[in-house]
Amino acid sequence: MEKARGDTALTGIRMRIDLNSDVGESFGVYTYGDDERVLQSVSSANIACGFHAGDPQVMRRTVRLAKAAGVAIGAHPGFPDLVGFGRRELKASLEDIEAAVMYQIGALAGIAAAEGISLRHVKPHGALYNLAARDPSVALAIARAVAALDRSLILFGPAGSALLAAGRDAGLAVAAEAFADRAYEDDGSLVPRGEPEAVIHDPAVVVNRVLGMVRDGRVRSRRGTEIELRPATICTHGDTPGAQRLAHDIRLRLEAEGVRIEPPRGAAGSGQ
């Protein structure tokens, strides 16, 4: 099966990918990122839900922008930590996390319903994402919250993570995520942000790496080893001008190579 996938790529079956970006991270008078531009390039928008960023009006505007751009929307729940932008781990109980995830997804789903669209996916944010990637009990709390609320939501998480496993266990469709501009270790894990080679800055290199992931299911690790990486969705960050341009470049190149940019499918098998 895994093998076949590479082959079928020739016929075009595997030649589609989702591009996602974090949006809706403005707050009150504060503007963060350029959502309008980034929504021109991605197929899935992860919308902040008011705990680490975003507020009801920002959420509503973002939902409208995404709808107008034809981009699928998902909830981007985080820790309740506005001043830390959800990037600081909080030793919350599993009950806390489960309820907080329900709350945030519900809040965005309510606004989306009022705007006439539905959520397609859920991607935890920041420290909650990183914690869920490695901690099976947190991952399960999140997956259970998502599944209890709406079984048709697709759970995004790093390829090979506890989060994806928990999503599958909870009966959810999942989408394995890769990062366009991040370096990987031989074992498929991300090079930690603190390290100098963690982020790849050359746009041309980034675009080529993404193409390799999508077309061949392979990418070179920082040690130079070719490793397997078959994402269903690729994260292109949206919070810097350079990143917005990058998302655009990635999209253009992928489309030029015949890859369709579209949200992951909810049916089983859309993730891996």
Next chain:
Amino acid sequence: MEKARGDTALTGIRMRIDLNSDVGESFGVYTYGDDERVLQSVSSANIACGFHAGDPQVMRRTVRLAKAAGVAIGAHPGFPDLVGFGRRELKASLEDIEAAVMYQIGALAGIAAAEGISLRHVKPHGALYNLAARDPSVALAIARAVAALDRSLILFGPAGSALLAAGRDAGLAVAAEAFADRAYEDDGSLVPRGEPEAVIHDPAVVVNRVLGMVRDGRVRSRRGTEIELRPATICTHGDTPGAQRLAHDIRLRLEAEGVRIEPPRGAAGSGQ
């Protein structure tokens, strides 16, 4: 069953009524009211949504308690003012209010969905309720938010208020609310809280007044005039031990008089 109801109705108009109470107003380590007891007496629970009170875990526990008690649930959105408990008016824009109401209803609806039940109604809280009662533009912002999100939700508001009018204009079923222990003026408005006769403290008097509203559609104003008041729902506050007892007394007396205690119906005409 339906038929029987019609028969008992022959003796009096409206031999059923909804009793509602504000619940889920605890927060973190702080307990407020005795929700478990009050849910034994009411048929509709107005659940705080995290802006003026409540947090995701409290909301979830409250939804579970209400479900277990067979009580219909509704969202109780308020101003974002935890320290002021939503009792302080905030000069928010209509866009702010509209989005904040969507957010809060959605958050509770998400938690409710995860617990396997649906919201039945929406009742604004505190200063937002009072503002919506008298300000048609705020009332409309709220009604539009509710209608956009879910047209089957019933909007609670004071009898004769701008809020009820806006609800009807927005195509919602509405439920006219009366207050069990509050005095009324000749024109049907509430005696303002600041005034000495605003609250009626004698439980026997309160119970009789409620019975009068339900059976006869009439109540005596503070000047002694009999005025018309035909509520679809009666608010029994839940935040003091005395009030919990009062809700219980009201229920017993109404049931003894053959009145059914049940949530308002969503169909047109359930409110007034």
Next chain:
Amino acid sequence: MEKARGDTALTGIRMRIDLNSDVGESFGVYTYGDDERVLQSVSSANIACGFHAGDPQVMRRTVRLAKAAGVAIGAHPGFPDLVGFGRRELKASLEDIEAAVMYQIGALAGIAAAEGISLRHVKPHGALYNLAARDPSVALAIARAVAALDRSLILFGPAGSALLAAGRDAGLAVAAEAFADRAYEDDGSLVPRGEPEAVIHDPAVVVNRVLGMVRDGRVRSRRGTEIELRPATICTHGDTPGAQRLAHDIRLRLEAEGVRIEPPRGAAGSGQ
């Protein structure tokens, strides 16, 4: 005396003025304004205290920047409304306002003490400023909070406002404030922001008006009448690139005319 002041200006006694700006309004990952640049032009910095903007780290950084730039610092307390940036009026009790002002001044004073400098003034922010300008009881609550905390602090408020009067009554030195780029009515009040002529956009005109206020104690109203306006401090907003440039232009022009830019003096009579 008042008359004499114009005359003495010739000798240079009146040829000094304070320029102030709101700074420290960033929050977490969100940047607001360009404090480093604006601090090059003003002599007093109004630092947000975490209720409407700012956070402890932002406050500390701002205190350091102001200290390094030799700019006097003051507290800029606001309503507890981060999402509304303190621009929305909140019907808080006088006790609430008094305690909230103490809290915010204290918080900034603590950080300033740790950085080795002291607060010089207090200027309420946004909706609290506007409310205090017209409501004597709110003005008094603020003035009493400031005086109770530190009698040497100078209270900033609009010329002729309830806030300045309350400051004087509470025994504080006050500084009458004018706005560089705002139009005035014949009675010395500001043209409301909603109206088209409220803000003066031509930098040359603004600079000339400021010079007129400082040198002659006069400015032309929007109807063309020359009115008296003798500010002790002039507000130059810091939140837009244009405004930063404007502060710079004002400073250059004033200095070219021999006006000294310096914080108001705390001794009685420094304000008016």
Next chain:
Amino acid sequence: MEKARGDTALTGIRMRIDLNSDVGESFGVYTYGDDERVLQSVSSANIACGFHAGDPQVMRRTVRLAKAAGVAIGAHPGFPDLVGFGRRELKASLEDIEAAVMYQIGALAGIAAAEGISLRHVKPHGALYNLAARDPSVALAIARAVAALDRSLILFGPAGSALLAAGRDAGLAVAAEAFADRAYEDDGSLVPRGEPEAVIHDPAVVVNRVLGMVRDGRVRSRRGTEIELRPATICTHGDTPGAQRLAHDIRLRLEAEGVRIEPPRGAAGSGQ
């Protein structure tokens, strides 16, 4: 009287002790603990500063109550986590912690100054206290914040902890704290809260243990070993009715044994 007490001090080292309690943990409409009663028994009050509990009005009321009761006051800074009551560890940076501690101490100091008294001590709250007890870098960040703000403040921390060591290194007077109703291990550390014997429930046992610490500098570990423990201050929690009674019992017994209950002295050597 004074003389007699001095004499008894000859026979034993340390015939005085500080009793402290956490107070001011109410918030808005929410009441927590019975501060008025607990302040009758203790000599030092740790007042919440609005991050994990407390609000400006609660802080002011608590300062007034403590002042009226003749109790020394101190700041009780915590993580910014109202819903978690500061009991959840947050992976904040050292810069964050340092600035947040300054902010909170300053806020309380401002309110205290307005009420005419000064802070005597600082005791971190909850998860921040526990983290500072074991993590030298966090301990140092806190100690530096305290020392930079006001070198005369006494830092409270567990006997033998990183927090006390950091306080001394920063040039602060420190007060070693013991817990009246908690069990200790042989090495002087607390039995973790999760374990069944962590809390001692029998008031008579608790009172005797406290007396042993104060008079003899010894207490029995949970394994039965006599260990040395010479606290300068003893924590009696204030958030349950039982605990309030306990503080009262401890005070009565200590006084009956000739121990003076008084705040720790700021001079070097008051702590250990």
